Amino acid sequence: MSEESNLASDLALLWGLREPSRRGPKPALTLEDIVRAAVDVADAEGLDAVSMARVAAQLGNSTMALYRHVKSKRELLVLMSDAALEYPPEFPDGNDWRAGMTLWAHGVFAAVRAHPWFLRIPISGPPFGPRNLLWFDRALGTLSDIDIPAEEKLSLVMGLVTYVQGGYRLQIELAEGRAEDPAAFTRDYAAGLRRVVDIQRMPALGRLVLEGVFDIEEPRGEDIDFDDFDFGLSVYLDGVAARIDRVT
Incomplete structure (x- = not known):
């Protein structure tokens, strides 16, 4: 049983446990590229502006290229909700x-x-x-x-x-x-x-x-x-x- 089969598909995607579609030529985009572009669009234009087509345009690529990594806007929002947070700092020892x-x-x-x-x-x-x-x-x-x-x-x-x-x-x-x-x-x-x-x-x-x-x-x-x-x-x-x- 694969690691992905133990997780919902979008959660496996969050942890890098879901492989992109292998159809067609080798993808030019990475999942990180897509999420970064989506965050940039949301920062500049607001969350309502984020769509698969708009993010593809931000990347200068086709919408279908995104679907090889992300199945839907819902999945994209799940990824963005994690990417929006920087990793937390280490908290000082001795704090109450x-x-x-x-x-x-x-x-x-x-x-x-x-x-x-x-x-x-x-x-x-x-x-x-x-x-x-x-x-x-x-x-x-x-x-x-x-x-x-x-x-x-x-x-x-x-x-x-x-x-x-x-x-x-x-x-x-x-x-x-x-x-x-x-x-x-x-x-x-x-x-x-x-x-x-x-x-x-x-x-x-x-x-x-x-x-x-x-x-x-x-x-x-x-x-x-x-x-x-x-x-x-x-x-x-x-x-x-x-x-x-x-x-x-």
């Missing part, structure tokens, strides 16, 4: 779990920031690519010295993954919205809230409106707000610390 998780979160944030389209690729299963699994391993490794059940370590890491990916996606979309219509995040939003929020029906929100919390004069700019991301990360890690204390 919280410092390790913080370093991990910042590392993923930085890696994904270089390719904002990464988080718009549909998630079709758990991490399996070489780079994704290395990042997963590094996150689990931050809890290696914590005496809690293995299932809890997995759950805590998955919670961190959810926060980092969700937090990044939110920051990207907010930054795009601020760039398109800054007033919608400042004076127009505050004015709209004052008109529609009834303090009797929405007392908690109403108090914030009355206190002027939303009366922001200037938008924060078009870029990502790291303060908001780090605040949310700190709150999540506070919860992890409380859970570790309770279990141990």
Whole structure:
């Protein structure tokens, strides 16, 4: 039984365990060429621009040449979702779990920031690519010295993954919205809230409106707000610390 037969076809492709089609002349392209070109297209034009035909044009080749390596756009997206992440750094020895998780979160944030389209690729299963699994391993490794059940370590890491990916996606979309219509995040939003929020029906929100919390004069700019991301990360890690204390 071959190594590929033990894996789904696209997962075998991720790990270089699937041979390209042998039909026709010897292929001039490599799988690495194709994935690199797809990433370049997505970086320059966005994920929606990626198609087998567009990537072939980027390479100055025929679409059929791509199909010798990649069977569909879906497979191409699977490959791109792994290629978008740089390999993780080695974490310093002696870090406690919280410092390790913080370093991990910042590392993923930085890696994904270089390719904002990464988080718009549909998630079709758990991490399996070489780079994704290395990042997963590094996150689990931050809890290696914590005496809690293995299932809890997995759950805590998955919670961190959810926060980092969700937090990044939110920051990207907010930054795009601020760039398109800054007033919608400042004076127009505050004015709209004052008109529609009834303090009797929405007392908690109403108090914030009355206190002027939303009366922001200037938008924060078009870029990502790291303060908001780090605040949310700190709150999540506070919860992890409380859970570790309770279990141990």
